[in-house]
Amino acid sequence: MNPFLFRSTFRVFTAKSPFLVAVPLAIASMCLLGCEDTRPRTYSEVAFKPLAAPAMAGGPMGAMGGPGGMGAGMPGMNTSPVDIKVTWKLPEGWVIKDSASAMRIGSFAAQDPSLANTGELDPNAVDVSVVQLAGDAGGLEANINRWMGQVGLKMNPEEMAEFIKAAAHFRTATGQEGMYVDLTDKLSGDMTQSKTIYGAVVQTADYTVFVKAMGEHAKVAVQKPMVQAFCKSLKIEGPKS
Amino acid sequence: MSDSAASPSSPASRPRDQRGYAPVDPGRNVSWRQKAARHPVTKAVLHPLITLVSLLILFALIFFGTLYQADHGLFEAQKLYFGYGFVLIGGFFPLPGASIALWVLSIQLAVMMAVHLQVRWNRLGLWIVHLGIMALLVGGFVTQMMAVESQLTLAEGETGHFTTSYHEHELAFWESHGDSNRVFAYDESALKPGRELEVTPYHARIKVRSYYPNSDAFTTKATNGPTYINGSGIGMLEQRKPEKEVTQNAPGVIFTLSEQGKPDREVLLYGQELNPLNIALDGKRVFAQLRLKHYPLDFSLHLTDFVKNVHPGTDIPSSFESYADLSEGGTSRPIKVWMNNPLRHAGYTFFQASYAQAQGMAEKSTFAVVTNPGRVMPYVSSLVVFGGLLLHFLIKLIPFIRRESAKTSNP
Structure with missing residues (x-):
């Protein structure tokens, strides 16, 4: 300078x-x-008491006596155990995966049927998960929104209401009514989405069971009938009163 | 008139430079404003090209930021286009964030007012106009620094005493005292790997091992990895690329919890766990959770009813209305919040933001909650600018009318 x-x-x-x-x-x-x-930060807050208080039911957290702390509006997963037993019949070609998320009660690789019984594993197989949660698990819309977010999709509340209204229903082997969540015919605004989801939700006042098949469009489309068969084979027993 | 003939006692007759400034006379007592106005640095700072380029940058940022927001969400657009970083327009053309451009304009305005705007009564209107613009910019910074946006979701029959952040998390420790929790919390920004943090109420210390802004949780344990204390059976976290929509991120933290005279404990907390971890600390039962940041309210809202109206003969919603009881200091009053008609109370603004309906379940209403100390600044500054312009117009108008009257009376 x-x-x-x-x-x-x-x-x-x-x-x-x-x-x-x-x-x-x-x-x-x-x-x-x-x-x-x-x-x-230090602050005092009045503990939030959810209407149905499903998260406090049973399990290792049951002795907490309602400490609160659950985020209002959080669409996430209630990990507390719910006293139900879920079993299923595995479609041909599906392989049980070793590594499961903490939230999953079942985790499978849905392979192309042509690979069934060949001993080969498809690295891009459709990922199928089964999750059981207490109560409404944050709400049907919130959870569908979460799934949509995972594949780059969005819906406003009106579209969501229409989507739920138009969704196909089924009954499990034990008679509970479920709803398919079919995102395979939807594309994100930027058309860059590479994956899609075909799933199902079985919801009662006590629990919610989610089945989600996520993978490439073509592979998920092939797996649709198997996912439907899997959902219909679900046996949900409980909760014990 | 030549330069040598100019008299120092008649400033009007002194020669001027290209911008109209008279040269500094070493014999005169020149004010700091005059010195500063002639300084090369000041001239560079106040160069009109900087103003023009800054305004063009703001225009481009608003245009491209609006397009970006449609695909990537409001938060990401705000962070990228309106923050302090740089954004690549079209993937190759770099532009500074709007905050940088606004700082440049603010500094220009402040320096211009300090050195150029004359302190005379007939410039009062201009001073007011510039102060109004400055107030607008200051209001923008106050909003950026101090505004807090959060949400409150209530099912019919539920009562809310705090709001939660959309995406910011906190590591919270608390004891339950009946209906009340005394919370000690660190914001996620404090959770840097290697950092040691005191948990003073329980005479403990944590050392952050890992913090993942977005992660997957697994029940399996990492090979040869430590066994963590976790309330949901999570044994391992794996980092994930942050989601486009920041609210979809699931953070995770692993830390060592140390208490004097006790063995260290390795703790894992995952942002998607709804249930807190119940641990013994300082001889007490303490809850620990990585959760969305809470903002306690000094009052409570009890949602009594949510109403969705539809256009006749269709399923197209025409309005959403939330009916609630607002309780504060032992008194309660009914309130109604609907689209474009927020509840404003104690510095908070509650907007009707969303709703959820599921068969067999109570309807839920979501409020977007905003606290913004700079909220009134745009209105105030607009009024001030208007007043200043009006005053300046009148100051110029009155002498003009007088001159015209004089001309008419003395043709």
Whole structure:
């Protein structure tokens, strides 16, 4: 920098010019305000009591006596055990996967039927999961929205209401009514979505069971009849009163 | 008139440079404003090209940010286009975020007011106009820094005492005292791997091992990995790429919990667990959870009814209405929140945002809750700018009328 320019800049900015001093100070203070804050927060809150309080039923958390802390509106998964037993008949070609998410009670790789009994494994096989949760698991719409988010889709509440109204229904082997969630004919706005979901939801006042088949469009389309057969084979027993 | 003939006592007769400034006379007592106005740095800062480019950048950011928001969600668009970073338009053309452009314009405005705007009574209108614009910019920064957006979802019959963040998480520890919880929480921004944090109410300390903004949880344990304490049987977390829609992220944290005189414990918490972990700390039963950030309210809302009206003969909704009881300090009053008619109370604004209906279940209503100390600034600044323009117009109008009257009376 030109020494003269530097000196004169220094003089001007250190002269009796409160505004010019205030500007950099204001910038610095605003930057400090925006800095990361690692201080803890302490606060008191009244514990939230959900209407059906399904999360507190039974299981290792049952002794908590309602500590609250469940995020209102959280569409996530209620991981507390629900006193039901879910069994199924596995379609041909489906392979039980070793690694299951904490939420899953069943995890399968739905292979192309042509690979059935060949001993070969398809690395892009459709991923099928079975999840059982207590209560309404955050709500049907919220969970369908979550699935849609996983494949880059969106729906507004009106479209969601239409979608649920138009959905096909089925009955499990033990008689519970279920609803198919078919996202295979939907494309995201940017047309870049690579995966889709075909699933089903069985919901009662006590529990919700989800079956989700997620994978490439063509592969999921092939698996649709198998997923339907699987859903109809579900045996849901309980809860014990 | 030549330069040498100019008299210092008659400033109007002194020669001017291209921008109309008279040269500094070393013999005169020149104010800091005059010195600063002539300084090359000030001239560079106030260059009109900077203003023009900043305004064009803001225009482009609003246009492309609106397009981006349609596919990637509001939060991502705000973060990318209106923050302090740089965004690549079309994947190759870099532009600074709107916050940077607004800072540049604010600094220009402040410097211009400081050194150029003359302090005279007949410039009062212009001062008011510029202060109004400054108030608008300050209001924008106040909103950016201090506004909090959260949500509250209630089923009919439920009561809410706190709102939850859309996407920001906290590591919370609390004891239950009947209906009330005393919560000690760290924001997710504090959960940096390697960082040690005190849990002061329970005389304990945590050392963050890993924090994943988005992750998958598995019941299986990592090969040769430690066994974690977890309330849902989760044995391992795997990092995932952040989702396009930030609310879809499921964070996870692994930390070592240390208490004096006791062996360390390795704890794993996953953001999708609804049930908190129940652990013994400092001889007490304490709950720990990685959850969406809570914002406690000083009042409560009890949802009594949610009504969805449809257009006659169709299933197309015409309106959504939430009826609730607002309780505060022992008194309660009924309130109604519907589209474009939010509830404003104690600095909070509750907007009717969403709803959920499922067969056999109570209807649920979701409110978007906003606290924004800078909320009134745009209205105030608009009024101030209007007042300033009006005043400046009058200041110019009155002498004009006088001159015209004089001309008419003395043709």
